[in-house]
Amino acid sequence: MSLSQPFLKILTEQLPIANPSGIELIQPLWNDYGYCVRCTLKDGDKVVVKIVTLPDSLSSHPKGWSTKTSHRRKIRSFDVEMSFYQLFSTHPSLPPLPRPHKLTKLENGWLFALSDLAEEGYTQTTGHLTVTQSYCVLDWLARFHAVFFNQHGTQLWEQGSYWHLNTRQDELTKTQNPVLKAAANTFDNLLATCPYQTVIHGDAKVANFCFSPDFMSCAAVDFQYTGRAPGIVDVAYFLGSALHEEDQLNYWEDCLQRYFATLKDALPTTLNPLALESKWRELYPIACADFHRFLSGWSPEHAKINQHLIEQTAEALKLIE
Numbered sequence: 001m002s003l004s005q006p007f008l009k010i011l012t013e014q015l016p017i018a019n020p021s022g023i024e025l026i027q028p029l030w031n032d033y034g035y036c037v038r039c040t041l042k043d044g045d046k047v048v049v050k051i052v053t054l055p056d057s058l059s060s061h062p063k064g065w066s067t068k069t070s071h072r073r074k075i076r077s078f079d080v081e082m083s084f085y086q087l088f089s090t091h092p093s094l095p096p097l098p099r100p101h102k103l104t105k106l107e108n109g110w111l112f113a114l115s116d117l118a119e120e121g122y123t124q125t126t127g128h129l130t131v132t133q134s135y136c137v138l139d140w141l142a143r144f145h146a147v148f149f150n151q152h153g154t155q156l157w158e159q160g161s162y163w164h165l166n167t168r169q170d171e172l173t174k175t176q177n178p179v180l181k182a183a184a185n186t187f188d189n190l191l192a193t194c195p196y197q198t199v200i201h202g203d204a205k206v207a208n209f210c211f212s213p214d215f216m217s218c219a220a221v222d223f224q225y226t227g228r229a230p231g232i233v234d235v236a237y238f239l240g241s242a243l244h245e246e247d248q249l250n251y252w253e254d255c256l257q258r259y260f261a262t263l264k265d266a267l268p269t270t271l272n273p274l275a276l277e278s279k280w281r282e283l284y285p286i287a288c289a290d291f292h293r294f295l296s297g298w299s300p301e302h303a304k305i306n307q308h309l310i311e312q313t314a315e316a317l318k319l320i321e
Contacts, residue, residue, distance in 0.1 A: 003023060003025055003035060003037060006053070007034070007035055007051055007053070008020065008023070010051055010053070010106065010111065011023065011037070011039070011049060011051065014102070014104055014111050014113075015039070015041060015047070015049065015102065015113055016041055016042040016043070017039050017040070017041060017042070018039075018040045018041060018042045018044075019039075019040065020039075022039065022040065023037050023038070023039045024037060024038040024039065025037055026038055026048065029050070029052065031074075032055060033052050033053070033054070033055070033074065034050065034051045034052040034053055034109065035050075035051055036048060036049070036050050036051075037049050037051070038116060038118075045101065045115075046116040046118075046119050047101050047113045047114060047115065047116055048098065048113075048114050048115075048116050048117070049111065049112065049113045049114070050110075050111070050112040050114070051109065051110075051111050051112075052078050052106075052109040052110045052111075053106065053108050053109035054075070054108050054109055067170060069167075069169075069170055070170075073167050076157075077162070077224035077225060078109075078110045078224060079110075080155070080156050080157055080223070080224060080225070080226060080227070081110075081112070081222075081223045081224045081226070082103055082105065082110055082112070083155035083156060084156060084223040084226050085098075085100040085103055085112065085114070085223070086100070086103060087154075087155060088148070088153075088156075088199070088226075089223075091147055093143070093146075093147050093266075094143070094144065094147055095139075095140040095143040095144055095219070095220070096117070096120070096122065096140070096217070096218070096219035096220075097219055097220050097221070097223075098114035098115050098116075098117060098219070098221060099114065099115040100112070100113070100114055100115075101113040101114060101115060117210045117219045117221070118210070120219070121212050121213075121217075122210035122211060122212060122217075122218065122219045123210070123211075123212070123213060124210065124211040124212065124213055124215065125207065125209075125210055125211070126206060126211065126215075127206065127207065128206065128242060128243070128244060129206060129215070129242040129243065130247070131243065131247050131251045131254065131255065133211075133215040134238075134239070134242050134243060134255060135255075135258050136211070136215065136216055136217050136218045137204075137206070137209055137218055137238060137242065138235065138238070138255060138258050138259040138262065139258070139259075139262045140209070140218055140219075140220060141201065141204060141231065141234050141235060141238065141259065142231075142259050142260075142262035142263035142266055143262065143266045144199075144200075144201065144220075145198040145199075145200065145231035145234070145263060146198075146263055146266035146267045146268075147266075148198045148199035149196075149197075149198045149267060149268070149271070150196075150197060150198065151198065151199055151228075152228055153199040153226070153227050153228045156199060156226050156227040156228070157202065157225060157226065157227025157228070158227060158228060159191075159192060159227055159228060159229060160199065160200040160201075160202040160225060160226055160227030160228055160229040160233065161200065161202045161203070161225055161227070161229060161233055161234075161237070162202060162203050162224070162225040163290070163291060163294035163298075164188065164191075164229075164290075165184055165185070165187075165188040165290075165293075166188075168294055168297070168298070170297075171294060171297035171298045172184055172293070172297055173297070174297040174298075175293065175296045175297035176296065176297075176300060177296045177300075179317065180289070180292060180293045180296050180313070181293075183289070183293070183316075183317060183320060184290075184293050186320050187286055187289050187290040187293060187316065187320075188290065190283065190286050190320075191229060191230055191233060191283060191286060191287065191290060192229075194230045194279060194280075194283060195279065196230060196275075196276045196279050196280065197228050197229065197230060198228070198229070198230070198231050199226060199227065199228060199229075200226065200227065200228075200229045200230075200231060200233055200234045201220060201223065201225075201226055201234050202223070202224070202225030202226045202227055202229075202234070203222055203224065203225045203237075204220070204234040204235075204237055204238040204241075205237065205238065205241035205242075206238065206241045206242035207241070208220055208221050208222045209221075230279075230280055230283055230287070231263070231280060232280040232281070232283050232284050232287050233283075233287045233290075235255075235256065235259050235284070235287075236284055236287035236288045236291065236312075237287070237291060239252060239255055240288070240291065240304050240306075240308070240309060241304070243255075245306045245307060245308060248306070248308035249307060249308050249311075252308065256281065256284065260273075260277045260280075260281075263276075263277070264277070282319070284312070285312040285313070285315040285316040285319065286316045286319065286320075288308075288309055288312035288313060288316065289312060289313040289316035289317065291304075291309070292305065292309050292310075292312075292313045
């Protein structure tokens with residue numbers, strides 16, 4: 001797939017590209033909202049550019065969710081991502097992520113020119129990880145959550161994660177599981193009112209991480225759904241995206257142990273890490289059940305609805321009885 005002329009025109013108008021014919025297409029954005037490309041600037045810097053232009057009409061969603069509501073959510077997500085890179089991405093204690101080179105609000109979209117993580121050694125992507133390989137992402141999440149612990153995340157999502165209930169009422173109406181539908185508000189309230197909040201990534205699937213060749217370190221991309229929430233929300237979603245079902249069933253507690261050990265070391269010494277850990281561990285099944293609630297309306301046959309998710313949902317339902 002080659003870059004279309006309108007996108008090429010935006011690129012060359014906004015950035016001093018050394019060789020326009022050498023622009024590398026990385027991938028189109030979800031549901032045809034734009035492209036990610038790699039290019040070299042005239043000063044020799046290599047950047048990855050995410051160009052977003054809003055479609056003239058609602059495109060066809062692969063699961064039938066092309067609605068005005070989903071379009072407004074997507075617009076908000078790009079505003080949030082730009083706010084994240086402008087206001088939050090340069091904190092010196094953050095784990096690896098792209099550094100903003102140029103951020104521009106276009107007439108009908110957004111342009112994010114970011115440092116190329118491949119140039120920093122994060123050259124690998126994958127669809128699945130072993131348990132051991134997952135530890136570097138759990139470390140990344142712990143350090144990210146520690147940096148923003150107890151912050152409100154002004155100009156980000158008031159509630160982080162792309163599936164939170166307030167923005168997924170259409171999916172809730174389609175939920176065929178009456179128990180999950182009835183419990184939806186309770187799950188959401190438990191997460192939103194937890195006394196220990198941070199800023200979460202919000203879409204911490206394995207596809208949004210780039211890895212070193214030995215898979216011992218990683219960097220994250222895609223901050224469209226970053227906002228305030230308990231950190232365990234990112235952890236629950238990540239494990240469901242990265243580990244095979246058997247590993248989720250057998251090693252989820254080991255993974256939580258790794259996450260909380262790193263979090264304890266990264267948090268300010270004035271905090272009581274044991275109290276935070278206790279509360280967030282209690283919310284692990286709630287976070288899983290909340291994601292299950294979303295999937296049951298959005299894609300009830302989704303592969304992520306596996307035995308681990310079902311077991312954790314059952315535990316969450318017991319907790320709220």
